[in-house]
Amino acid sequence: MTSLSEQLLPGTRRALLHRIATAQSEGRAPSLVAAVQRQGQTVWSGTRSCVDGHAPDADTQFRIGSITKTFTAVLVLRLRDEGLLDLDDPLEKHLPGTGVGGVTVHQLLGHSAGLAAESPAPWWERTPGTLRPELADVLGERTRMHTPGHRHHYSNPGYTLLGALVEKVRGASWAELLQREILEPLGMHRTSPQPQAPHAGGWAVHPWADVMLPEPAEDLGLMAPAGQLWSTTGDLLRFAAFLAEGDDRVLRAASVKQMREPSAPPESGAWELQYGLGLQLVRTGGRTLFGHTGSLPGFLAALWFDVENDVTAVALTNTTSGPAIGGVAADLVKIVAEAEPRIPEPWRPLPGADTELLALTGPWYWGTHANLLRLTPDGGLELEALRGNGRGARFAVQSDGTWVGLNGYYAGETLRVVRNADGSPNHLDLGSFVFTREPYDPAAAVPGGVDEGGWRGLRA
Known part of the structure; x- marks a missing residue:
């Protein structure tokens, strides 16, 4: 039987190797290792090194820097899912005495709490965490850069606070909780707060x-939840599969999906780079990538996954600067997605036909705006505009028979079917907007009424 890893075309494999070889050579990286995953399996891996016979592999640890933040976010969302906190809770409710307790858990997760980007000098990534024994040492005197909730401003100390929050609520250390609640259930045995051989040295x-200079590998202390971890391409591919699909042992699918949604509005117009809850979101080349990049002195790391095309790429290198590693990983996704597009699943009919739902499908009109309502395979409804850039949305049924919007303009809004005496649908009430079967249907309760003369042409 042909393995999945052998199903990538030779041209695709060569393009992937060429991309990382170019990155290692032009970026002057001591070593670089990368891997691509599809359908839950590694379909390609490649490596380059400046020393013959000493190339890293899928089991070689590199420091992953801020990819650590995604792990910390998962620990926080587990608390939410267990009912131990709410994302809108102020930090003070669970971790008093920080001096910034008015910011919310959600704002900290999405970097919109307005906190400083870094801790006070000396450079925290290159000095021992023992220099910052208390949260006050991490936050410094000037804690606020911006008004909370008003804009995205990346904050490493913010994730230190989230790590302290998890420890306070759970009554155990961040490292212990990480091991017990994420690494062990997902089988990530080569991810750890401290390096474990075989591991790369940072340069x-x-x-x-x-010429090269060795970089120190410091224990970050309280800053660990922002960037401490070491991992491998193999373990990070496992982590990406979890972030795409969820795993009830760690975090349900609905919660990891929430992590992938923008947490704060973009600064202007359409966005190319956004931040969810512990995840970066990038739009590039018509694709949306989810994941995170990371850097610490001596190391660069990137993890990107494309849910729609089912492609994940990881790239790790042991240099402080050089290869644009986030771009390398994104290019690996692009190469596979474009050269070998995902083959869709076969169409299959629904297991049954609900006549009441079928009666809702078809065209509906908001005034003169033509829309189409269709059934989705998961038993929901989807509204889309038939012309122009109308307001589309997906809806899920509620226990009272109404529907709630899941995305877009109507997210959270209620869709209600108003029926005639015989039970047939008369019109739809969507957040007070009336959708009728015909444009301004006189048989429906159109706000403002419908002119009795009806539709007419231009009179001479």
């Missing part, structure tokens, strides 16, 4: 000469 490459 700085001189900007103007081909």
Whole structure:
């Protein structure tokens, strides 16, 4: 039987290798390892090294920097799912005495709490965490850069607070909780707060000469939830599969989906880069990528997954600067998605036909705006505009027979079917808007009424 890893075309495999070889060579990286996953299996892996015979593999640890934040976010959302906190709770409710307790858990997760980007000097990534023994040492004197909730401002100390929050609520250390609640259930045995052999050493490459300098690998102390972890391409592919599908042992599918939704409005217009809850969101080349990048002195890391095309890529390197590793991982996704598009699942009819739901399908009109309502395979409804850029949305049924909007303009809004005496649908009430079977149907309760003369042409 042909394995899935052998099903990538030779041209695709060569393009992937060429991409990482170019990145390692032009970026002057001591070593670089990458891997691609599809259908839950590794379909390609590649590696480059400046030392013959010493190339890293899928089991070699690299430091992953801020990808650590995604793990911390999962720990927080587990608390929410267990009812131990609400994302709109102020930090003070669960972790008093920080001096910034008015910010919410949601704002901290999405970097909209207005906190400083970094801790006070000295450079926290390159010095021992023992220099910052208390949260006050991490936050410093000037804690607020912006009004909470008004804009995205990336904050490493914000994730230190989230790590402290998890420890306070659980009564155990961040590292212990990480191991017990995420790493063990997902089988991530090569991810750890401290390096475990085999692991790469971190290097700085001189900007103007081909010489190197070893970088220190400090224990970050209280800053660990923002960037401490070491991992491998193999483990990060497992983590990405969980972030795409969920795993009830760790976090349900609905919660990991929430992580992938923008947590704060973009600064202007359509967005290309956004932040969810512990995840970065990127739109590039007509695709939306989810994941995170990471860096610490001596290391660069990137993890991106494309849910629609079912492609995940991880790229890790052991240099402070050089390859644009986030772009490398994104390009690996692009190469596979474009060269070998995902083959869709076969169409299959629904297991049964609900006549009441079928009666709702077809065209509906909001005034003169033509819309189409269709059934979705999961038993929901989907509204889309038939012309122009109308307001589309998906809806899920509620216990009282109404429907709630799941996305777009109508997210959270109620869709109610208003019926005639015989039970047939008369019109739809969607957040007070009336949708009728005909444009301004006189038989429906159109606000403002319908002119008795009806539709007419231009009179001479």
